[in-house]
Every structure is written in structure tokens, then in C-alpha cells.
Amino acid sequence: MELAEKFLDFxxxxxxxxxxxxxxxxxxxxxxxxxxxxxxxxxVITPFLPGDSLLFTAGAIAA
Structure with a gap:
């Protein structure tokens, strides 16, 4: 269970x-x-992943 919590938190x-x-x-x-x-x-089962915020953060790091 601890592994699942770390995976989700990541x-x-x-x-x-x-x-x-x-x-x-x-x-x-x-x-x-x-x-x-x-x-x-x-x-369908992965809408919790950070799509838009991840794109903005990746763009900021790339710049």
C-alpha cells in the first residue's frame, strides 16, 4: 500500500x-x-495525471 501512495504522490x-x-x-x-x-x-482511468500544468512547467524548464 505504501508503494501505491508513493506512486500516486509522485x-x-x-x-x-x-x-x-x-x-x-x-x-x-x-x-x-x-x-x-x-x-x-x-x-479513461488516468484523468488524475497533471496534463496542462505539466506542459507549462516543462515549457518553463525548457526556456
Missing amino acids: FLHLDKHLLTIVTDYKNWTYLILFLIIFCETGF
Whole structure:
């Protein structure tokens, strides 16, 4: 149960963890962002993922 809570917390506060993801995974970040945004818009069971705020945060980090 603790793993599920950490997993949910990570995805709900992804904008705070994004800078760490960028520094750790560098070019893989694009694939990670694509998968998160695709899942948020494409699947019925994942509307809790931060799609719009994630795009704004990724744009701010890219600038």
C-alpha cells in the first residue's frame, strides 16, 4: 500500500519532481513527458495525471 501512495504522490506532484527528472534522465525526459501526457488524455482511468500544468512547467524548464 505504501508503494501505491508513493506512486500516486509522485504523479500528483509531478511538476515538483520534473527538474530532478530532467537532470537525471536528460533526453529520456521527452519520452517520459510524452507518455504522461498521452496517458492523461488518451486513457479513461488516468484523468488524475497533471496534463496542462505539466506542459507549462516543462515549457518553463525548457526556456
